Amino acid sequence: MSAPSLAQACAALLRRDLTLAWRRRGDIAMPVLYALIVTTLFPFALGPESALLQRIASGVVLVTVLLAMLLALDALFRSDIEDGSLEQLVLAPQPLALMLAMKILAHWLATALPLIVVAPLLAGMLHLPAAVMPVLLYSLLLATPLLSLLGAVLVALTAGTRRSGMLLALMLLPLCVPVVIFAAGAVAAAQQGLPWLAPIAWLAAALVLLLVLAPLACAAALRIALDA
């Protein structure tokens, strides 16, 4: 049997992870349902006054998506650690960083994409003006992969530890504060009719940087965490 090319290996890993995610379709619905519930709670808590809801809409949607992704992030490596396939991946001849990038991509497709699809609905429930929706989608399209990449590095560090849930939140929070600031800032600027391209550009630049660095850091972190 001839050795698979790098592209074939990447495609195979991506296909595997997406198939596994599809088999647990219910798990895909969880972050979406969570985001829906949280978003609907805000009008109940703050009153249905449209002006107030409009002001907080972008921030609430962003934070809710962030929290939903945080909940789903814990499961990124968990099942693979439990059945030993992650260690196989570490030992495989293919570059670990690229393999992990495929896993992160699969995870983003399975968790963040549904959230982005449902985000206009969430924003609509909070009366976000329709003109601002595209900006919200751009900022989510850039912010969610950033969160996936940053989160993957931290999940790799806590791989195999026991109480990783709360610890992950504590560690992820400082690192994604700038992402939230820029993403929410873009939508807020758009809402006020101000130019919004600059924060979006910052997010895009950070994404390009992390697309290269995060898988490498993730591979290093995984080696540290799995090395007993």
Added chain:
Amino acid sequence: MTLQHFLAMGGYAAYVWPAYAVFLCVLLADFLAPILRRRRLLRELQARLTRQAARQRQPQPSSDPP
């Protein structure tokens, strides 16, 4: 400058003195923590060593039924 005047801190006493108190208390706690930990460790180590020495002096009775 009287003690009264000093303690009043120009009317800002409610802010200045708690700030200094936090500074001293937190650093005191930071100072004490390793001391207490070291004492506890040495105590536990001594206990473990005496237990081990006692076990070596008196061989354990066999747990098999006679």
Added chain:
Amino acid sequence: MSKWIPLWLHKLGSPPIFYRFAGVLRPWLLTLALLLGAVALYGGLVLAPADYQQGDAYRIIFIHVPCASMSLVVYGVMAFASFLALIWRIKLAEVVAMQSAPIGAAFTFITLVTGSLWGKPMWGTWWTWDARLTSELVLLFLYLGVIGLYHAFEDRRQGARAAAFLALIGIVNVPIVHFSVNWWNTLHQGATLRLLGPSKIAPAMLWPLLTMMAATQLYFLASLCGRVRSDLLDLESGKDWVRKLASGSRGP
């Protein structure tokens, strides 16, 4: 590679030798720190005149600024030790990195609280989300994250390496905290102290501030010595030198 490292530095990497070295050093560092601290407190609280704008409330500066600078310096020490621990797997570097974290967290906490107590009379608010305060709060979270990650592992050395990695990732925040007052419009005032050239502060207020900064540096080193010593005892508890120490000493 190790040819250019002097022998005494090499020897210091050994736990029992460092244990003794730190034990000798610590009382001196502590005494000097307390002495300088007392002098600085006297100079700041009693000798220095009241500020013409802020009255006596400005005296919080004598603890706020030293603790703020220490919160960054300690992170630098932690990051450097983390780097050594990850690249060369030096056990002592792991211990120094992990034991710096609680001290750094303490300084950051004091900075935030004293800053808040100073902000209320001066700015009218306990807190604001400007760049400097927010990045300092993020620094506290980073310290807590390092401490939490370290304790989440069964194997202490593995935990130290994972936490060291996190500490290195978080180093980007240190320049953000430092330069935040230059890069953004902040409520927090700009830098008063300058390394080269005159500082924008009266001499009678400057010397207690600098003295207290020196005192906190020395205190950090003293506290680090104490913490590293007790952690070495725990880490090496099975080794002979610790056993001799434990059986030799009767009582604390």
